[in-house]
Amino acid sequence: MRLGLALRAFWKAMFDRQVAERVALALDGVDLTPDSSAQSTPAALEQATATAKPVRQEPVQSDAIALLGALQRDGRLVDLIHENLDQYGDDQVGAAARPCLKQCRQTLDRLLAIKPLADAENGGLIPVEENASSARLRWVGEASGASQGKVVHSGWVATQVQLPAWSGRSEDALVIAPTQVEAP
Structure with a gap:
């Protein structure tokens, strides 16, 4: 149409x-x-x-950019991902990643309150409904259609979404993090 x-x-x-x-x-x-x-x-x-009065359109920023911006601001995730890690040893990479990952987890917990989707530990058995959502349950191997399954990974679910409100200009909607400068 x-x-x-x-x-x-x-x-x-x-x-x-x-x-x-x-x-x-x-x-x-x-x-x-x-x-x-x-x-x-x-x-x-x-x-x-x-x-006629023009209709004012509020600038919009993608939720993905807002989340990535929060992860960069709090944990410097984008910096870590884009760093050339080949020049560092595993112990150096691990030492740099630890604080980044801790901060990113705190940010995700604050903004999305992420919890395990299944109530069972890995290796535990859970009941499986016949019409279970493929977004919530994915069979691994040939057991599709069984009434219970062994948890290989419990999955994750966001229990809230509280992304920061954005009020910037429309041309800045894709900015993840601003350039930082200091006086020479």
């Missing part, structure tokens, strides 16, 4: 100036409430444009 509408709008705008002006206004977020008594004359369109 959207493709058909887009093609119709394209062709109408190509050959009808008034339609092109209305499409441009609509794309700019101007609310042109239709009035059944108003004519589609250039004067009526100009009057509607002058009295």
Whole structure:
């Protein structure tokens, strides 16, 4: 449906100036409430444009960027991931990763309150419903359809989502962490 509408709008705008002006206004977020008594004359369109109030669109930042930004700010996760680790020994990498991972865990616990999905320890048995969600349970091996299964990994579930509110500009929506500078 959207493709058909887009093609119709394209062709109408190509050959009808008034339609092109209305499409441009609509794309700019101007609310042109239709009035059944108003004519589609250039004067009526100009009057509607002058009295129309632009719809304010709040800038939006992806939840993924917000979460990654929090992990970078608190634990420097992106810095660790992008570091060339080949130049360091395993003990040095482990020493650098430990505080990063601890901070990232605290951030995830604070923002998402992550808990194990299954109540059983690894190796324990759990009941498996016939119509269990594939997002919550994944069979490993050939036992699909059994009424119980042995836990290989308990999985994880977020019990809340409290990502930081973002109020930046739209051109900054993809920024994970700002450049840090100091005076020379």
